[in-house]
Amino acid sequence: MITEAAKRVREARAIAVLTGAGVSAESGVPTFRGEGGLWRQFRAEDLATPGAFARDPRLVWEWYDWRRQKIAACHPNPAHHALAALESQAAEFLLITQNIDDLHRKAGSRRLVELHGNIWRVRCTREATVSALPDVPLREIPPRCGCGALLRPDIVWFGETLPAEALDRAFRAADTCDLFLVVGTSALVQPAASLPLMAKRRGATVIEVNPDPTPISHLVGVSLQGKAGEILPALLGTPPGSP
Ligand code: BV8
Numbered sequence: 001m002i003t004e005a006a007k008r009v010r011e012a013r014a015i016a017v018l019t020g021a022g023v024s025a026e027s028g029v030p031t032f033r034g035e036g037g038l039w040r041q042f043r044a045e046d047l048a049t050p051g052a053f054a055r056d057p058r059l060v061w062e063w064y065d066w067r068r069q070k071i072a073a074c075h076p077n078p079a080h081h082a083l084a085a086l087e088s089q090a091a092e093f094l095l096i097t098q099n100i101d102d103l104h105r106k107a108g109s110r111r112l113v114e115l116h117g118n119i120w121r122v123r124c125t126r127e128a129t130v131s132a133l134p135d136v137p138l139r140e141i142p143p144r145c146g147c148g149a150l151l152r153p154d155i156v157w158f159g160e161t162l163p164a165e166a167l168d169r170a171f172r173a174a175d176t177c178d179l180f181l182v183v184g185t186s187a188l189v190q191p192a193a194s195l196p197l198m199a200k201r202r203g204a205t206v207i208e209v210n211p212d213p214t215p216i217s218h219l220v221g222v223s224l225q226g227k228a229g230e231i232l233p234a235l236l237g238t239p240p241g242s243p
Contacts, residue, residue, distance in 0.1 A: 014092035022184020080107035
């Protein structure tokens with residue numbers, strides 16, 4: 001099955017890829033819903049909603065600081081590197097990620113859309129200006145913008161709309177690609193989960209890479225069961241373990 005899928009990838013003119021937490025699992029970044037997942041230990045309602053931030057901004061900041069420290073120790077794995085290499089092979093390409101860990105960019109991906117934001121950026125709650133998180137330990141938590149308003153992580157929380165331009169690019173890519181690769185996502189969170197189905201309706205080949213079945217496994221063309229760090233180098237013809 002992987003040989004046939006690899007042929008489809010080589011022959012594709014326009015490729016779109018959707019990744020989720022599973023692509024960073026082998027780097028040591030916790031996923032959300034599986035065994036040891038963040039939502040098994042924490043309630044999303046308490047930490048990743050606008051209401052949670054309004055109630056207790058300090059708690060939300062501390063949780064993101066804790067995750068930031070974990071992510072800072074992680075490096076891109078062979079799956080990130082294989083996707084970065086794929087970008088340079090395809091005429092039209094877009095990597096759409098739900099991840100906020102920045103590991104795709106660290107691996108060299110450039111045609112990249114971050115649907116749920118980035119943990120290394122902050123946003124002013126009044127002016128909506130976005131900036132890089134200061135490179136020094138924060139003097140106060142929650143930190144404040146120069147204008148006096150609270151800063152928040154530049155992350156899309158549940159119940160918030162996704163950045164319009166990012167969503168627009170993602171939908172356009174799903175609409176026009178002939179190959180859609182969906183890697184390491186439980187395909188439960190909307191609107192990201194609808195992208196592979198949209199591509200499928202438009203006639204694209206959809207290939208899923210995941211060790212476990214997901215709600216879309218029976219709808220995609222090819223379901224490759226296994227870890228992204230093992231399957232993607234084999235599928236995309238990059239040496240295993242290569243940066
Ligand atoms: C919105 C913050 C308009 C970032 C996140 C219909 C009904 C009910 C509710 C809704 C609905 N439609 C939309 C909603 C609301 C909601 C939603 O979808 N809820 C779901 C849960 C039902 N969506 C939203 O609120 C979105 N906004 O729709 O705006 C609106 C507004 C109000 C009301 C309606 C509509 C905003 C969504 C953004 C949420 N932000 N987190 C953070 O702190 O990190 S969600 C969180 O989920 C992360 O961002 C994460 O990326 C995302 C998706 O999860 P996955 O990446 O798939 O991770 P998961 O752990 O689930 O799965 C990992 C997978 O990897 C598993 O399948 C596993 O088998 C696999 N795996 C493991 N190891 C490996 C592997 N795969 C490969 N290799 C391995 N080695």
